[in-house]
Structure formats: C-alpha cells, structure tokens
Amino acid sequence: MFVAMKPHATEAEFEAVIDKVRALGLTPHPISGTERRVVAVVGNTGAVDPDDFAMLPGVAEALRVSQPFKLVNREVKEEDTVLDVDGVEIGGRAIAVMAGPCSVESREQILETARAVKMAGASILRGGAWKPRTSPYEFQGLREEGLKLLAEAREATGLKVVTEVMSTDTVDLVAEYADILQVGARNMQNYPLLERLGQVRKPVMLKRALSGTIKEWLMAAEYIVAKGNPQVMLCERGIRTFETATRNTLDINAIPVLKTLTHLPVIVDPSHGIGIRKHVGAIARAGIAAGADGIMVEVHPRPEKALSDGHQSLSIPEFDELMREVRVIALAIERPVL
Amino acid sequence: MLVVMKPTATDAQVDAVVEKIRSLGLMPHAIPGAQRTAIGITGNKGGLDPALFEGMPGVREAIRVSQPFKLVSREVKEEDTVVDVAGVQLGGKRLVVIAGPCSVESREQILEAAREVKAAGATLLRGGAYKPRTSPYEFQGLAEEGLKLLALAREETGLGVVTEAMDVENLAMVADYADLVQIGARNMQNFSLLKQLGKIGKPVLLKRGASATIREWLMAAEYVVAHGNPRVALCERGIRTFETATRNTLDLNAVPVLKSLTHLPVVVDPSHGIGLRAHVPAMARAAVGAGADGLIVEVHPCPEKALSDGQQSLTPGEFAGLMAQVRVIAGAVGRPV
Numbered sequence: 001m002f003v004a005m006k007p008h009a010t011e012a013e014f015e016a017v018i019d020k021v022r023a024l025g026l027t028p029h030p031i032s033g034t035e036r037r038v039v040a041v042v043g044n045t046g047a048v049d050p051d052d053f054a055m056l057p058g059v060a061e062a063l064r065v066s067q068p069f070k071l072v073n074r075e076v077k078e079e080d081t082v083l084d085v086d087g088v089e090i091g092g093r094a095i096a097v098m099a100g101p102c103s104v105e106s107r108e109q110i111l112e113t114a115r116a117v118k119m120a121g122a123s124i125l126r127g128g129a130w131k132p133r134t135s136p137y138e139f140q141g142l143r144e145e146g147l148k149l150l151a152e153a154r155e156a157t158g159l160k161v162v163t164e165v166m167s168t169d170t171v172d173l174v175a176e177y178a179d180i181l182q183v184g185a186r187n188m189q190n191y192p193l194l195e196r197l198g199q200v201r202k203p204v205m206l207k208r209a210l211s212g213t214i215k216e217w218l219m220a221a222e223y224i225v226a227k228g229n230p231q232v233m234l235c236e237r238g239i240r241t242f243e244t245a246t247r248n249t250l251d252i253n254a255i256p257v258l259k260t261l262t263h264l265p266v267i268v269d270p271s272h273g274i275g276i277r278k279h280v281g282a283i284a285r286a287g288i289a290a291g292a293d294g295i296m297v298e299v300h301p302r303p304e305k306a307l308s309d310g311h312q313s314l315s316i317p318e319f320d321e322l323m324r325e326v327r328v329i330a331l332a333i334e335r336p337v338l
Numbered sequence: 339m340l341v342v343m344k345p346t347a348t349d350a351q352v353d354a355v356v357e358k359i360r361s362l363g364l365m366p367h368a369i370p371g372a373q374r375t376a377i378g379i380t381g382n383k384g385g386l387d388p389a390l391f392e393g394m395p396g397v398r399e400a401i402r403v404s405q406p407f408k409l410v411s412r413e414v415k416e417e418d419t420v421v422d423v424a425g426v427q428l429g430g431k432r433l434v435v436i437a438g439p440c441s442v443e444s445r446e447q448i449l450e451a452a453r454e455v456k457a458a459g460a461t462l463l464r465g466g467a468y469k470p471r472t473s474p475y476e477f478q479g480l481a482e483e484g485l486k487l488l489a490l491a492r493e494e495t496g497l498g499v500v501t502e503a504m505d506v507e508n509l510a511m512v513a514d515y516a517d518l519v520q521i522g523a524r525n526m527q528n529f530s531l532l533k534q535l536g537k538i539g540k541p542v543l544l545k546r547g548a549s550a551t552i553r554e555w556l557m558a559a560e561y562v563v564a565h566g567n568p569r570v571a572l573c574e575r576g577i578r579t580f581e582t583a584t585r586n587t588l589d590l591n592a593v594p595v596l597k598s599l600t601h602l603p604v605v606v607d608p609s610h611g612i613g614l615r616a617h618v619p620a621m622a623r624a625a626v627g628a629g630a631d632g633l634i635v636e637v638h639p640c641p642e643k644a645l646s647d648g649q650q651s652l653t654p655g656e657f658a659g660l661m662a663q664v665r666v667i668a669g670a671v672g673r674p675v
Contacts, residue, residue: 214583239587241579245552246591249577253584253612256620274591282594282628289627289667290620329627332670 001041002076003053003062009037013058020056024048029071029226033079036060040076042226067261069218071225072232077263083203083231085160086179088123090203090233091265094338095330096294098162098267099319100126102309103139104146112301114153116316120323123338124180125150125159126296130166131308132186139307147177154179162205162296168196175200185209185237185272188220198227205233205267205296210240214254218262233265234258235296236287238273247275247312250283255290266291271298271312280314281322288329294338297322339386340414343375344398351396352377358394367564369415374398378409380564405599407556409563410570415601421541421569424498424517426461428541428571429603433673434632435664436500436518436605437657438464439639440647441477442484450639452491454654458661459675462518463488463497464634468504469646470524477645481508485515492517500543500634506534513538523548523575523610526558536565543605543634545573552592556600571603572596573634574625576611585613585650588621593628604629609636609650618652619660626667635660 003017014030017039021028026043041048045064053062067073082091090096099117104110104127114125129146131139142149150161160179165171166187174181180203187193188209197204204224208217221232236255238248250273258266268287270280284295300306300313314322323337330337341355352375359366359379364386367378379386388400405411420429428434437455442448442465452463467484469477480487488499498517503509504525513519518541525531526547535542542562546555559570574593576586588611596604606625608618622633638644638651652660661675668675 211580213581238591239579239581241577241587241589242549243551243577243589243591245595249579249587249589250591251579251581251587252590252624253576253581253588253617253621255624256612256617257583257614260616274594276595278598279591279594283591285671286590286593286624286628290624328670329667332666333623 001045001048001050001062001064002070003039003041004060005037005039006058006060007036009058013056014039017053017056017059020053031071031077033077035079038076040071042070068215069222069262071230072218072221072262072264074261074263079263081230081263081265083233083265085124085203088160088338091293094336095288095292095326096124096267096338097122097323097326098124098126098294098296099299101300101306102298102313103128103131103307104142104149105307107149107152109301110149110153111156113299114157114159116301117299117319118157118159120316120320121327121337123159124162125153125157126162126298128164130164130170130174132164132166132184133308144173147174151177165193165197168192171196171200175202178202180205183207188212188217191223194220194223195227198224198229200229203231203233204229205235207235207237207269208239208254210248214257214261221262221264233267233293234262235267235269236273237269238275248273250274250287252286252290255287255292259291265293267294267296268292269296271296271309275312277303277312277314277318280312281325284322285325285329288326289333295326339379339382339388340369340401340403341377341379341391342398342401343377343396345374347375347396351394355391355394355397358391367409369409371415371417373417376414378414380408406553407560407600409568410556410559410600410602412599412601417601419568419601419603421571421603423462423541426498428605429631431673433626433630433664433668433675434462434605435460435661435675436462436464436632436634437637439644440636440651441466441469441645442480442487443645445487445490447639448487448491449494451637452495452497454639455637455657456495456497458654458658461497462500463491463495464500464636465491466502468502468508468512470502470504470522471646482511485512489515503531506531509534509538513540516540518543521545526550526555529561532558532561533565535562536567538567541569541571542567543571543573545575545607546577546592548576548578548586552595552599559600559602571605571632572600573605573607574611575607576613586611588612590624590628593625593630597629603631605632605634606630607634609634609647613650615641615650615652615656618650619656619663622660622664623667626664626671626673629671633664
C-alpha cells in the first residue's frame with residue numbers, strides 16, 4: 001500500500017502518517033518526489049484498510065499496490081529515479097556510457113583502457129576484480145589489488161568506477177573503492193548479498209539473471225531498496241534461450257516493459273547480450289533506440305589477449321566507432337551522451 | 339560449392355561450367371551479382387574437389403561453402419538481395435513499412451485500415467485471410483473473400499498486399515492475389531509448403547518459428563530458394579522464452595547476425611515480438627536501430643473490436659506516432675523511410 005500526501009501537507013501531518021504505519025506494526029518508506037511525497041507501507045498490509053489512512057489530515061490518497069514489488073514500482077513513485085554517481089547522473093535525460101575491460105588484468109591494461117574509453121566519451125569505467133567464472137580453473141580476478149588499480153585509474157582519468165561484488169564478506173571492501181557496486185547475473189537472487197547491499201550508501205547495478213523473469217528481477221531490486229538503499233539501477237544483459245548462434249539473447253523487450261513498471265534506471269549490456277564483437281554496436285544502437293538510460297560495453301586494448309571475454313570485447317578503435325553510432329541514435333531521440 | 343567466374347568469362351564458358359555440374363548429377367544455381375558471375379552447386383553428398391572446376395576456362399575459383407545453407411549464404415552472394423514487391427524495393431537503402439490489421443474482417447475495415455496506413459507512410463498492406471489460430475474455435479479468416487477484399491484495397495490505395503498462405507492446397511490462389519506471400523511462424527518448417535513456394539512467381543516473407551534457431555530458419559529459406567524462388571525475405575517475430583511479461587521475446591540479436599550470415603532482407607515484426615500495444619513503437623525503433631530492412635506492424639481502425647490480436651494492434655493515430663519515431667531513427671542510421 002502507499003499513502004500519497006497532498007502537495008501542501010505539513011511535516012506534522014506527514015509524521016502522523018508514519019507513526020500510524022509503525023503503530024500497525026508495518027514499515028514506512030518515505031519517498032520524496034518533486035510532485036508529491038509518498039509513504040510506501042511495507043509488511044503484511046492485508047488487514048489494513050486504506051481508508052483508515054485516506055481520512056488522515058494532509059493525505060491525498062491511500063491505495064493498494066497491485067504488483068508484488070512496491071518500492072521500485074512506478075505506481076508508488078511516478079517520476080524516474082535519477083542516481084547521482086559522484087556527479088554523473090544515471091536515469092536522467094543523458095545516456096550514461098560505462099566501458100572497460102571484463103577483468104582488471106594489470107596496471108598498464110586498466111590505465112590504457114581508462115584513458116581510451118574516456119577519450120571516446122565514456123563517463124564510467126568498468127572492470128572486474130572479483131570474477132564469477134564458469135570454470136574454477138579460469139582467471140578469478142585480481143581481487144583487492146584490482147580494486148586499487150581501478151582507484152588509480154579513477155585518479156588518473158576522473159572516470160567513475162563500476163565493479164562487481166560477489167559475496168557479503170567483501171561488500172565493505174568493494175564499496176570502499178567502487179562508485180557503483182555491480183551484482184552479476186549469477187547473484188541476482190543471492191538474497192543475503194542483496195540485503196547486505198541495502199545497507200551500503202553507494203549505488204548498486206543489478207544485472208538480470210540468465211533465467212530471471214522481469215518480475216523476479218524487480219523483486220530482487222525490491223530487496224535492496226526495502227533494506228534501505230534506494231540507489232538501484234537495472235542492467236539487461238541477455239537471457240538464456242534455445243538460440244546458440246549468440247552467447248545470450250538480449251531481451252530488448254525488457255526495456256520498455258521495465259520503464260513502465262519501475263522508476264529505476266535501465267542499462268543495457270550489449271557485449272554479454274550478443275557476445276559477438278562485430279555485432280555489439282548494432283545491438284547497442286537498438287538498446288538506446290528502445291529507451292535504455294545507459295550502456296555497458298566491454299573494451300580491451302588487445303581483445304585477443306584478454307584473460308576473459310575477449311571474443312566480445314571491442315578494441316579501442318571499435319569502441320570509438322560504437323560511440324559515434326550511439327551518439328547519432330541518442331541525438332535522434334534527443335538524449336545527450338554523457 | 340560455389341564456382342566464381344572471372345569478370346572476363348564468356349557466356350560459353352559459364353555454360354560449360356553449368357553443363358559440367360549437370361553431368362555430375364548435381365544442381366547448378368546461377369547467383370546474380372553486379373560484381374561477379376557465380377554458380378552455386380547443390381545436391382552433392384560430400385565435399386566436392388575444387389580442382390573439378392578450377393582448371394576450366396573462365397573460372398576464377400571454386401570455393402567450399404562452410405555453412406549448411408548455401409544459396410542464402412553471404413559467402414555465396416556478398417551483395418544484399420533486394421526483393422521487388424509490387425514496385426517496393428525490400429532490402430535496399432529505404433526502410434520498408436508493412437502495416438495493416440491482423441485479419442481482414444470486412445470491406446470497411448480493410449479499406450479504412452489501408453487508407454490510414456498509407457496516409458501515415460506505409461508502403462505495403464498486411465492482412466490475413468487464412469489465419470493459423472491456436473484455438474480451432476476462434477475466427478479462422480475470410481479465406482478467398484478476404485483475398486478479394488485485399489485486392490480491392492490495393493485497387494483503392496495502390497498499396498501492395500502481404501498475406502499468409504497456410505497450405506499447399508491454397509497456395510496458388512493466395513499467390514494470385516498477394517504481392518508478397520507470408521509464411522507464418524507455425525509453418526516455418528512445413529517443408530512441403532516451402533518446396534511449393536519455390537515454384538510460385540511471387541516473393542515470400544518467411545517468419546521465424548517460435549522455437550527455431552537462426553540456422554534452422556536459414557535452412558527453411560534455403561528450401562524455397564533451392565526449389566527455384568530466390569525472392570525471399572526473413573521476418574523476426576519473437577521467440578519462445580521463459581519470460582511471460584511479454585507475448586514473445588523479440589530476438590533483435592538475430593538482425594545483425596542474419597545480416598552477416600545471409601544476403602536476404604530482414605524484416606522485424608514488433609507487434610508479435612512484444613505483444614503489448616504500448617511498447618510496439620519502442621521495439622520498432624530498436625529494430626531499425628539494429629539494422630532491419632523493414633517492419634511489419636499490426637494496425638486496426640478499432641483495436642478493441644478486432645477479431646484477433648487486438649491487444650497488440652495500434653490505432654491509426656498510434657501508428658502515425660510510431661512512423662514519426664521510426665523516421666527519426668531511420669534517418670539517424672541513414673535509411674530513408
């Protein structure tokens with residue numbers, strides 16, 4: 001259920017609503033928009049009559065939320081959520097571009113990539129320090145050393161850093177270095193991790209699981225927000241289908257569907273979504289045209305030598321070309337590229 | 339195998355290659371192209387020895403085609419195939435928009451739809467006369483009466499007509515009326531029908547099966563071409579996945595993948611691909627952004643009264659809005675509408 005306040009409701013009226021929610025043994029989540037203030041009510045609201053709230057002073061309306069996800073629901077908050085990543089906005093008018101290698105491999109590699117993607121127009125550097133590899137025998141990432149190298153690349157270029165966190169015990173460490181904490185597809189329903197990320201004061205990028213439905217994905221986002229962190233963005237990275245000509249099937253349908261169901265920003269990862277270097281650009285264009293708020297692209301100075309995902313990583317000139325193509329589409333739909 | 343002739347090869351030298359292929363009990367297929375003359379070979383059980391042809395006068399090289407699809411492969415024909423549909427060039431620089439109702443329902447309905455989609459900028463009219471409905475109790479289409487109404491709408495508006503053929507029995511009749519014969523997703527591997535399509539004088543729009551891989555789809559197209567009809571376009575219309583928030587999952591990955599594997603035009607159907615009216619324009623934009631050669635969109639003068647697919651059909655006003663958005667993206671990728 002959510003309770004929307006009248007535009008001129010007083011602070012005391014707002015507090016009275018919150019107190020009433022608590023008195024019923026439920027949890028209030030105040031949501032501030034420019035249009036109106038809303039209190040989302042979470043818990044077992046089955047026995048609560050919305051009319052009990054609707055009659056309180058300063059309340060415009062009290063309604064049940066039809067979907068199982070509440071705080072991330074556009075019914076509860078109509079306006080787009082715009083995340084501030086240390087000065088870079090995600091979910092606003094501008095398209096955010098995150099680019100960088102799959103894994104941080106060395107000081108030279110991450111610095112070279114950071115400089116190049118910045119030059120091409122990216123505003124956020126990606127790079128994995130903890131890598132969830134299918135095979136336990138493959139390169140698992142440089143861990144804290146990788147985080148330090150990412151921080152150095154941020155210093156050198158001014159780019160913000162997005163990197164993956166794989167387990168609850170490293171959340172604090174990763175949050176110390178990262179500007180955005182990424183939850184990978186394999187951890188979309190790692191609920192202890194999601195709950196722990198609810199306590200972090202940094203934005204979280206939640207990737208869609210390989211077989212996660214849109215509803216399951218939004219419920220996963222709800223976990224993070226319900227535990228106290230409203231700074232969440234979603235990342236579509238392709239789902240598992242019967243098709244084997246591509247690594248995954250990028251579900252571009254998810255973009256307009258999400259934009260109506262939730263107020264959270266939606267990012268597209270064309271690199272994992274198709275998994276074939278020469279087609280990443282086409283599918284990035286499609287993602288932007290469908291209404292994505294940003295893209296995340298794998299770029300490596302020497303893809304053929306990459307320790308992971310080389311077949312889908314763009315070389316630096318290829319990324320330059322992708323940026324040109326993306327700018328043209330973004331311009332056409334009147335969205336600048338950050 | 340593909341035998342590529344030298345630019346200076348004479349007709350007699352080409353004929354000699356064709357004769358040699360026939361003498362081996364195999365099928366020669368002339369591959370037209372502005373840049374070169376080539377002859378595709380099908381019917382061989384195993385790999386052929388290139389030396390069989392490479393010594394012949396006028397032959398530049400004989401190449402093994404690595405994919406199981408041959409005639410539709412870009413290895414065999416590098417240039418894009420442009421299919422002429424009643425004067426509309428599908429697969430050329432211009433983006434082609436096909437629009438109209440799911441089913442032809444009445445004279446008034448199809449004429450109004452045709453006028454509206456034409457006014458908004460569509461160049462071909464869609465409308466089903468034979469409908470492959472999941473339930474046998476649902477409206478099955480007006481059959482030949484529907485075809486006649488489509489012909490009437492063509493007379494009135496000048497729009498070429500795209501309509502589905504469901505079986506071998508009615509194929510000749512459908513082909514008589516249609517400018518582009520559509521094969522629906524459920525018939526993508528109806529091989530008897532595909533073979534017959536090789537013998538009609540009309541182009542074919544082959545939709546992807548709901549659970550068909552790209553390779554299976556290209557093999558289905560190969561059937562049509564191998565049986566004599568090179569005028570084939572492919573249509574991505576969404577695949578079956580675990581996701582239930584949308585009717586199908588539009589596989590736009592397929593667009594760039596197909597454009598590199600085959601020279602055939604690629605059309606996208608955002609209406610079936612997402613199945614939700616509100617989101618059809620976003621997916622149409624995405625398809626054009628991904629490089630599709632055309633769109634096929636369901637439009638109904640009164641979607642809430644449609645006998646089929648009302649939940650994904652646009653009103654004429656919504657379709658005009660879609661066209662405005664598509665024009666912007668098409669302009670950005672350098673393809674006029």
